[in-house]
Amino acid sequence: MNPQETAVSEISEPCIKLENVNKTYSGVSAPAVKDLSLEVAQGEIMVLVGPSGCGKSTTLRLINRMIEPTSGRIIYEGEDVTKGDPNELRRRMGYVIQQVGLFPHRTIAENIATVPKLLKWPKAKVNARVDELLEMVSMDPSIYRDRYPKELSGGQAQRVGVARALGADPDVLLMDEPFGAIDPITRDRLQNEFLRLQEELKKTIVFVTHDIDEAVKMGDRIAILRDQSEIAQLDKPEVILTDPADSFVENFLGSGAILKTLTLRRVRDIELSQPVIIKRSTNRSDAILALHDSYFPYAVLLDDHDHPIAWVDERALNRSDSLDRSGASITVQLQPEDTLQDALSGMLQTAAGMSAVVNGRGQYLGTCTIESLASMLIAQPNGASA
């Protein structure tokens, strides 16, 4: 693979560019960030991930000059923003931090309206924007507009945090471990909602996390950083997972790197198996014959609406019970959008080693087996590009 192709994303020209940026704190001899060059393409989520103290947060804060670089240049949308008013720059970039930092003495609406008001938007436009943003983050404006931050749960507060960062519709969002302080279940939901939002918004996002799983899930590209913000590897998640650049990256990914690729692939990406289909009306002896000819030792029983009901094998067919009760009933169903990780956990849960895949209306599409998953993982290393 040509390294130049992967180093610079092919989407479009960079939105944010750091050129040989250094940051040395006064009184500390070793730089916190050393000669870092990084390009973030328009509309991508670039995840900065690394062990704590590697300088990933510092790097993020250099972009909106919350920390001033000691040397080097920061280019934003083709314009050198290293000098000039940092406040002007920050108003053009959304900023989300782990602690959210909502203004406790301002209502939710006033919080979200912060940057639009700084930019002196007319009042009607600000109000319309607040409602639009609240709806965007799935919070009912009529309920939450006039509430105060103390009335929100952690997850709700961070939704408002994201809405506030999007206030004046900036092209860029800088997110510093935004979901780091949220319980795992809510975090997962917020991540999914955020990814769905991003599909619409197509913002350029720089996302800092220490959690490699979050990086793999959120990133279009991932920069794995080591000490002094040195880029150990910068690439698409599937490439990093299957082809780590060195032992540092390998260690950082941990032992489950191959398993993590399961979260990148979806059920629709693998070829579904097609065992014999039988219906209630099917003659039993025909079914047994079909099963003999089939590669699979079982068949799928569908109801009149093509909804899968049960797995039936020859023994079940030979029994005199009604077909419904003779097989192993299908409790877990997958949809094409589910990740392969969902698929695997579904199969392990039922101990069936296979799972029925259905479309949005619950109609049977095919079967996903543990063998097809395994063969995909084993075949993967070189054919990583989706």
Next chain:
Amino acid sequence: MSTAVVTPQQGSAASLPSRRNLKMTQLDLIVTPIFFVLLALLLAVVWVYSDFDRTTTSILEPSRLWTQFKQQIYLALWSTALVIVLAIPLGILVTREGAPRLKNNLVSLLGLGQAIPAYGLIVLFFVAFGQGSFTVILALATFALLPVLRNTIVGLEQVDQSVIEAGKGMGLTSVQRLRKIELPLAVPVIMAGIRTATVINVGMATLAYLIGGGGLGETIAAGLKNGRPTAIFVGAVLVALIALALDFLGGLAQRYLKPKGLA
């Protein structure tokens, strides 16, 4: 941070803590008036049922008492105003980035200043500035500076750093951050300091008579000199009534100036 999900139905439950808090301030605003009324009744009873000899009558001459009463309030209010004008900007200044050393030195210096007896302080100021109410106001302000300064510093420093960080990240200038975030969030603590300073000033203004500053101290001193407990009592109770009344007004201000949304 609480992980409880606030559903619309729970909305009223979520505001419970603030209601409890409100009750506590209400308690504060009820107890003070009760004390005020009780003291005033006591004063009236003493006034009506005591035997007033000639000396007492001349000390407690109503028009003179009224003048001293007004002087006492005048001295307390102006010195408090001076404290506010000096201590709050000073507190803001020393909490800005790049001035941390100054802050600690200043607080310990003023702490030392408070260790000097008020009596001595007033005499010192008399030596420096001569007699009159201006000197008294200056002395009182110096004495009451510390609580307001300290509360301003503490009030500004207790503001959640992540809130300030978020404000900075959204492009609020340092002046906007101070005006829109830090000061509003420090108001309750600063107000508490101002209340303390007001009460100190009302009490200390009693010493103004020492250098010809007037005030109810004259009545108390005259009562002491002539051995007239009724006069001492009337003067002291009037001082206490002023202190209670001003503290009550401070409590009202603290309640209404406190930004909404704070727990």
